Amino acid sequence: MPLRIEKTFRDALAGQTGKTGRPLAGMWVCSGSPLVAELCAGSGLDWLLVDAEHSPNGLESILAQLQAIHGYPVHTLVRPPVNDTVLVKQYLDLGVQNLLIPMVNSAAEAEAAVAATRYPPQGVRGVGSALARAARWNRVPDYLARANETISVTVQIESDAAVAAVENILAVDGVDAIFVGPSDLAASMGLLGQQEHPEVRAAVEHCLSAAQAAGKPAGVNAFNPDTARHYLANGANFILVGADVALLARGSEALAAQYIKPSDVQKADDDTPSSY
Template sequence: MWVCSGSPLVAEICAGAGLDWLLIDAEHSPNGLESVLAQLQAVHGYPGHVLVRPPVNDTVLIKQYLDLGAQNLLLPMVNSAAEARAAVAATRYPPHGVRGVGSALARSARWNRIPEYLARASETISLTVQIESASAVDAVEDILAVDGVDAIFLGPSDLAASLGLLGQQEHPKVRAAVEHCLLSAMAAGKPAGVNAFNPDTARHYLGAGAAFVLVGADVALLARGSEALAAAFVNRQDDAGTASY
C-alpha cells in the first residue's frame, strides 16, 4: 500500500499490518528528506519490503534518498531507455555511475560502519522505474533491456491521461497498454507491478502477470473510513456544513 501521510506513526502502523510491501511516496505527498528519513526509521525492523518514490528522476535527489538509507527506489515518469540509463547511473558510484561519495556522512553506510560499503553499495539497491506515458509504453522493451533496471511499475492514472483518457484508468486502451507491458516484462525476465485500487482490477492484473500490486493508500483509507463514520452518525438535515479547505 501507499504511505502518503508523511507521518512516521502512520507508516509504522502500516508496516505492522502484515502487507508485503509499502511505498513511501514523495511525488504526490507532503514528504521531504526529513520525513522520509523518519518513516524509514519507523518501519525498520518490520517484515515486508519498503520502496521510496522521489518526486522526480533526478541525480541529486537520488543521491540524497540513497544516503538516507532508502534501498528500493521507484522513479516516476521514466519515458525512454536514455532516462532509465541516467537513473541507473545515479545509483552507482564511479566508474560505473555518477553517485556522489558521501558514505562517511550517510545513514546508508551507517556512517562508514558497514565494511566495504562503497564497493558493495549497488548490491544493496533495487531500481524500479515507472511506465506511465504512451511514449514509455512504446519504449518499454528498450527500458527493460537497460542493465540495472530491476523492475517496472505501471501507473494507469497518468497513462490514461497520456492516452487522452484522463480519469479513465479502466478504459480498454489503458488496460491493454498495461497488459502489453506486463507481457514485455515477463519476456525480459523482470518483475512488473501496477497500481490498482479496484480489487477486481488488481486481481485481473495479478492474473495477467503482475508480480506486485498497490491496492490502497493510508490517506484514502482514512478518508473513506471517516466518511463512513459521518454517514452513519451525522444527521445531515441538522448539519449546516463547515467552511474549510
C-alpha cells in the first residue's frame, strides 16, 4: 500500500506559531538509547532533538531511535556532528526528516546545508531512495519528485560571526528556521560559561528579532525556566528546555541526597582501598 508523506517540523511550526498558536517545547535526547528516546517521545512534549554532535550516536543508534519514536505524536529533529554533505545524505536516507545543522556561520554555509538535502539540479544529494528508509523503500509515491516536502532544515546560530550574518542566513531559500545556541555563542564572545550574560542575551534577542522580520521561526536552548520564559516573551517560536541525561543525573542525585547522609559517603571513601 502506498504510504503518505508525513508532516515535517516546518509544518508544525507553521501550524502552531503566530498569533493563534503557541511556541513548541522540546527536549534533548542525548543518551543514544532507543528505550530512553521512546520514554521521552511519550512525554507530551512537542519535539525531541536526537543529538549526534555531543552524544554517542552513530547511524545505527539514530536509526533505532527513529524507529522507537515513530508512532508517537512528537516531531524529531536530528543534529549531525558537522555540516557535511555525506553525513546529511546518510541521515536523510535513514529517514531523518528534520535536520538541525550545527555551527552555521554564514549564508554560504547555510546554502551548503540546504544543497545537501536537495536532489540535483537544486542540490547535491545522492540518489539512493530505492534502498532507503526515507522513501520506505519506494513505498512513498513519487518520492524523488516530492522529497523536499519531507525535509525541514533548521540551522544553528552559535557564534558571534553567525549573529552578525543572521539576516543573510535567514534569507537563504530552504532554511526553514534558525536555532540559537547560547553556550557556544557565549564562548565565541569571550564569555565561556556565561549564557546569562547581558551581551549574550542581547545577541540572542537580536536573532529572534531578525527572524521575526524575515518571517521565519526561531528557537533557542534555555534550560533555566526564567530564561526560557524571557526568550518566549521575546518571540522564540520553539525552545529546548531539558535533556534526558540531565534529568537522570539530577534525579539520581536527588535520590542519593534524600537517602544517603554525607557522613556515610565519607565513611565509604575512607574504606576504599588505596590501590582501587
